[in-house]
Amino acid sequence: MINKFINKNHKRTLVLLHGTGGDENDLIFLGELIDSSANILGIRGNIVENGMNRFFKRKAPGILDEENIREEAHNLQNFLVEFSKEHDLNIKEFVTLGFSNGANILASLLYHYGNIFKANILLHPMRPFKEFTLVNQSGNLIYITSGLNDKITPINESEKLRILFEEKSAIVNLKTYNFGHQLSEIEIRDLVNWYKKIAIKN
Numbered sequence: 001m002i003n004k005f006i007n008k009n010h011k012r013t014l015v016l017l018h019g020t021g022g023d024e025n026d027l028i029f030l031g032e033l034i035d036s037s038a039n040i041l042g043i044r045g046n047i048v049e050n051g052m053n054r055f056f057k058r059k060a061p062g063i064l065d066e067e068n069i070r071e072e073a074h075n076l077q078n079f080l081v082e083f084s085k086e087h088d089l090n091i092k093e094f095v096t097l098g099f100s101n102g103a104n105i106l107a108s109l110l111y112h113y114g115n116i117f118k119a120n121i122l123l124h125p126m127r128p129f130k131e132f133t134l135v136n137q138s139g140n141l142i143y144i145t146s147g148l149n150d151k152i153t154p155i156n157e158s159e160k161l162r163i164l165f166e167e168k169s170a171i172v173n174l175k176t177y178n179f180g181h182q183l184s185e186i187e188i189r190d191l192v193n194w195y196k197k198i199a200i201k202n
Contacts, residue, residue: 001079002044004028005087012093012118012200013039015080017102021052027099033188034097034195039089043079045101046072055105064104069128073108077116095199097121100153100181104128107161115140115170119199121191124150124181126157127164137170143194144174145187152181173198 004024014035016027024042031040045055047068055076056069084091094117098106103125110120111134119141142165146158155176162174173194177187 001046001076003083004040004042005083006040007087008037008039010038011090012095013041013089015094015096015117016040016042017055017096017098017106018042018045018053019100019102020049020054022099022102023053027097027102030097030183030188034192035095035200038095041083043076045105046075054101056101056108064128066129069105069108070112073105073112073128076105077109077113091116093118095119095121095195097123098125099123099183100125103153110137110140110142110165111135114138114168119143119195121195121199122161123183123187123191124153124158125161126153127161134164134168137165137168140165140170141199142170142172143191143199144172145191146174146176147179147181148176149178149180 014031016031018026024044028042045053047054047057056072057065059065096106096117103122107125108128114135114137121143123145144158146155162172165172
C-alpha cells in the first residue's frame with residue numbers, strides 16, 4: 001500500500017488512516033500532536049472513487065460494500081504484518097488511528113482480528129457490517145469519537161459500535177461532541193490525554 005513512514009527509531013508506531021479524499025500525508029500532523037517521539041506510518045487507501053482515495057468501495061452513499069471492506073481489511077492487516085517485519089517493528093506496539101473512512105476500515109480489521117495492536121482510535125466511525133459476529137476483543141483498548149451534528153456518520157452508529165465491542169470484552173471509551181463531521185480542538189485534546197494516560201500506560 002502507498003504509505004509515508006517517518007522512522008524515529010522508537011518502539012511505538014502510530015498508524016494513520018485518512019478519511020475519504022485524503023492520502024498518506026493527511027493525518028501526519030495529528031500523529032505529531034499525539035506523540036512527537038513515536039514512529040509515524042501514514043497509509044493511503046487502495047480504492048479510488050470519483051477521483052478520491054478511499055479504503056473500500058461503496059454501493060451508494062452511506063451503503064458500504066461489505067464484501068470489499070472485508071477484503072480490504074485483510075489486505076490492510078497483511079500489509080501491516082509485512083511492514084512490521086520489513087522494518088523490524090513490534091506490531092503489538094502499533095497504535096492505530098482512523099478518521100471516517102479510515103475509522104471504518106479499522107473497525108472492520110478489529111472485527112476480524114481482535115486485540116492485536118496496543119490501542120485503537122476510531123474518529124467518527126460507523127459500523128462496517130450490519131450483521132457480523134466479532135471475534136473476541138478481550139482487553140482491546142478502543143477510543144471512539146462522534147459528533148452530535150454529524151450527518152455522515154450518525155452518533156447512533158458510534159454507540160452501536162461501542163456496544164458491539166464491549167460485548168466482546170473490549171475496553172471502550174466513547175466521547176461525543178457538539179460538532180459535525182470534523183475534528184475539533186477539544187476532541188484532539190481529549191484523545192491526546194487518553195493516549196498518554198491509557199493507551200501507552202504500560
